[in-house]
Amino acid sequence: MRIFLLSLGTFLIFGSSIVAQEFHKGFCGATEQLNKRLLDPVFKQEFEASQELLNQAANEYKKEPMKRGVVYKIPIVFHVLHKGGIENISNEQIVDAVRILNRDFRKLNADTLGIHPAFKSLAADAEIEFVLATKAPNGKCFSGITRTLANSDTTDGFEQVKMIRNGNDVFRGEWSANKYLNVFICNDLGDGKAGYTYYPMNHIEMIYGGIWILHRFVGSFGTSSVTNSRAMTHEVGHWLNLSHVWGSTNEPGVSCGDDNVNDTPITKGWLYNCPVGPTNCTSGVVENVENYMEYSYCSKMFTLGQKARMIAALKSSVGGRNNLWTTTNLNNTGAANPQLCLVDFTSSSSVICQNETVTFNDVSYNNVTSWLWTFPDGTSSTIKSPTYTFSEPGTFTISLKVSNGTQTLSISKVFTIQKNLTLPYYEGFEKNINGPLISNWTVVNPEKNASFEVTSQAARSGVKSATLQNFGQNVKSVDELVSAPFDLTEINKDKLITLSFRYAYRKLKSTTREYLYVYLSNDCGVNWSSKLYLDGSRLSTIAEAASWKPSGALLGIESDPEWKTIHLKTIDAKYWQPGTRIKFMFKNDAVNGGNNLYLDDINLYAGSPSDSIVKLEEKDTTTASVLRHSFSTFKLFPNPVKDIVTIKNPNSNQPVEVEIADLVGKIHLVKELTSTNNEFNLSLEKLEKGTYIVVLKTGDVKEIQKIIKE
Numbered sequence: 107m108r109i110f111l112l113s114l115g116t117f118l119i120f121g122s123s124i125v126a127q128e129f130h131k132g133f134c135g136a137t138e139q140l141n142k143r144l145l146d147p148v149f150k151q152e153f154e155a156s157q158e159l160l161n162q163a164a165n166e167y168k169k170e171p172m173k174r175g176v177v178y179k180i181p182i183v184f185h186v187l188h189k190g191g192i193e194n195i196s197n198e199q200i201v202d203a204v205r206i207l208n209r210d211f212r213k214l215n216a217d218t219l220g221i222h223p224a225f226k227s228l229a230a231d232a233e234i235e236f237v238l239a240t241k242a243p244n245g246k247c248f249s250g251i252t253r254t255l256a257n258s259d260t261t262d263g264f265e266q267v268k269m270i271r272n273g274n275d276v277f278r279g280e281w282s283a284n285k286y287l288n289v290f291i292c293n294d295l296g297d298g299k300a301g302y303t304y305y306p307m308n309h310i311e312m313i314y315g316g317i318w319i320l321h322r323f324v325g326s327f328g329t330s331s332v333t334n335s336r337a338m339t340h341e342v343g344h345w346l347n348l349s350h351v352w353g354s355t356n357e358p359g360v361s362c363g364d365d366n367v368n369d370t371p372i373t374k375g376w377l378y379n380c381p382v383g384p385t386n387c388t389s390g391v392v393e394n395v396e397n398y399m400e401y402s403y404c405s406k407m408f409t410l411g412q413k414a415r416m417i418a419a420l421k422s423s424v425g426g427r428n429n430l431w432t433t434t435n436l437n438n439t440g441a442a443n444p445q446l447c448l449v450d451f452t453s454s455s456s457v458i459c460q461n462e463t464v465t466f467n468d469v470s471y472n473n474v475t476s477w478l479w480t481f482p483d484g485t486s487s488t489i490k491s492p493t494y495t496f497s498e499p500g501t502f503t504i505s506l507k508v509s510n511g512t513q514t515l516s517i518s519k520v521f522t523i524q525k526n527l528t529l530p531y532y533e534g535f536e537k538n539i540n541g542p543l544i545s546n547w548t549v550v551n552p553e554k555n556a557s558f559e560v561t562s563q564a565a566r567s568g569v570k571s572a573t574l575q576n577f578g579q580n581v582k583s584v585d586e587l588v589s590a591p592f593d594l595t596e597i598n599k600d601k602l603i604t605l606s607f608r609y610a611y612r613k614l615k616s617t618t619r620e621y622l623y624v625y626l627s628n629d630c631g632v633n634w635s636s637k638l639y640l641d642g643s644r645l646s647t648i649a650e651a652a653s654w655k656p657s658g659a660l661l662g663i664e665s666d667p668e669w670k671t672i673h674l675k676t677i678d679a680k681y682w683q684p685g686t687r688i689k690f691m692f693k694n695d696a697v698n699g700g701n702n703l704y705l706d707d708i709n710l711y712a713g714s715p716s717d718s719i720v721k722l723e724e725k726d727t728t729t730a731s732v733l734r735h736s737f738s739t740f741k742l743f744p745n746p747v748k749d750i751v752t753i754k755n756p757n758s759n760q761p762v763e764v765e766i767a768d769l770v771g772k773i774h775l776v777k778e779l780t781s782t783n784n785e786f787n788l789s790l791e792k793l794e795k796g797t798y799i800v801v802l803k804t805g806d807v808k809e810i811q812k813i814i815k816e
């Protein structure tokens with residue numbers, strides 16, 4: 107078995123910063139991998155037997171007159187292995203890779219015009235085409251693309267395929283190499299490799315008979331580029347039994363060698379360089395530097411001889427290649443008769459603001475040829491990705507009907523256009539049930555591990571806060587808590603706007619470095635600017651080896667040292683408009699591991715920083731008068747308490763109703779209290795030990811604090 111490698115720099119035009127050293131680094135990784143596999147004598151035997159069969163087939167086929175007019179179609183499946191980052195490339199980028207393969211293998215590439223005269227008549231239309239499969243091994247209709255969330259950063263190809271086989275979103279199990287050309291799109295293949303594959307071979311576990319490639323070498327846009335886009339053409343050449351033009355090594359430019367193809371002259375091979383009509387090995391014989399199986403930057407052709415060798419491989423049973431293009435297999439894999447089996451679309455924003463223009467993108471499959479969109483204002487569109495502007499807040503329906511010419515499918519989706527929030531805004535998380543659904547906030551958790559959620563395990567005020575249970579998360583994890591839009595238009599421009607919040611956090615170890623960012627957007631979350639961040643010891647100087655939460659006994663005490671108050675004063679005039687949003691982002695320390703974060707008392711208001719909460723007086727929201735008062739409007743002391751607690755309510759001379767409930771909501775005591783100096787004593791003698799909620803009602807205003815009974 108031979109493993110082929112493309113170095114990262116293979117197709118870099120004028121890659122002067124890419125030196126041969128880097129290329130050889132990739133080669134060394136291959137030798138290791140190859141030698142490891144060839145230590146298995148059974149494996150070695152199978153490899154050699156397969157090679158013999160293939161060479162026989164190729165030699166036999168050479169004798170036959172070159173045929174034209176028979177096109178071999180191969181079902182192809184792309185398996186994207188990703189961690190939710192840019193390596194989770196778009197369907198469009200993959201469809202583009204199929205387009206490039208078909209262009210190159212059918213000699214439809216425009217640059218054939220520039221082929222050196224010595225090879226112009228030898229450039230082959232290989233008459234091989236690639237069709238995205240639309241049926242999984244179990245018959246399930248799909249798009250020809252599977253996606254797998256990687257649970258490790260391994261660069262071991264067999265481990266990568268194991269993750270795909272056991273964790274993809276379409277069909278978990280064997281995707282046999284005699285039914286599909288499997289392409290494994292990865293983020294890292296180790297040792298600077300851009301891609302690799304095997305010659306056809308019997309007895310290798312079937313799914314492994316595919317092509318590994320970096321996402322940056324798939325298609326010509328997105329994370330890839332035109333320069334990188336022919337790496338797949340080269341790899342498929344190997345997969346169809348072509349070696350490099352200089353022979354079956356990974357070292358171009360070293361010694362003159364042959365590839366067992368008659369019309370590709372002996373060559374040393376070319377790394378990046380593209381001399382015109384080079385004659386390095388045989389005097390007067392021009393070498394085919396423009397071949398796809400070269401490492402030059404000007405690859406643009408297969409020869410007729412290479413075509414014959416590839417067709418011979420496709421007609422051979424070795425590696426099951428002769429089953430791929432049979433009518434039965436094309437039907438079974440849905441390559442011959444793609445069905446329209448899913449209608450769906452995505453929107454460019456998850457939270458949509460008033461007057462925001464949203465792009466909708468059809469993701470239906472397969473072979474959709476027409477679209478009919480219906481919008482709330484009665485207009486329609488017949489393109490794949492239309493835009494629509496929502497001018498009013500409210501709930502609206504958008505419908506899409508797709509067709510492949512014979513079948514049609516429809517879907518309707520409901521979109522809620524957020525009404526802008528106004529100032530002063532206060533979020534103590536008290537009105538939410540525990541969990542990740544938070545009113546006015548969107549929780550973003552791409553890794554689908556721990557996320558921001560409401561908890562009653564700790565609070566700086568009231569009985570709830572938002573937490574990220576980051577302890578024990580050992581993957582690179584980024585979590586976000588994103589606000590609904592605010593309308594800051596009415597802010598008197600002479601005034602400041604301040605964002606205040608409180609957080610509690612501990613490091614795991616002294617070396618832990620985690621980040622809490624605050625971002626602002628003035629276009630409803632399309633673009634974000636970082637306004638402040640706290641990291642490492644600026645976030646906390648204290649390390650705690652166990653899963654941490656703020657101490658219960660200190661809850662609600664204003665001087666609580668476990669909670670820090672942060673004021674953001676740089677909300678400038680750029681943000682004084684509708685559609686301004688706030689984002690908290692936490693990045694964990696994937697190396698050292700981290701600990702938990704708690705957020706509370708998020709407060710956005712006009713004016714300079716206040717350590718006390720700024721909010722509308724609940725009794726009088728119509729006049730929008732702002733009452734500035736402390737979180738702890740009323741004081742409880744001592745806390746913890748043994749028997750008599752004193753309640754001090756500085757804001758009211760009215761009668762006050764006190765209610766004491768436990769954490770599950772059972773009320774233990776209700777009492778109306780009056781006093782002239784706003785101070786009351788209450789006996790808690792009869793309560794059992796534990797944590798209780800004290801609710802103080804003055805007229806319509808309710809305030810809440812926790813108390814510990816000892």
Ligand SMILES: [Zn+2]
Nearest residue numbers: 110111112350
């Ligand atoms: Zn190669």
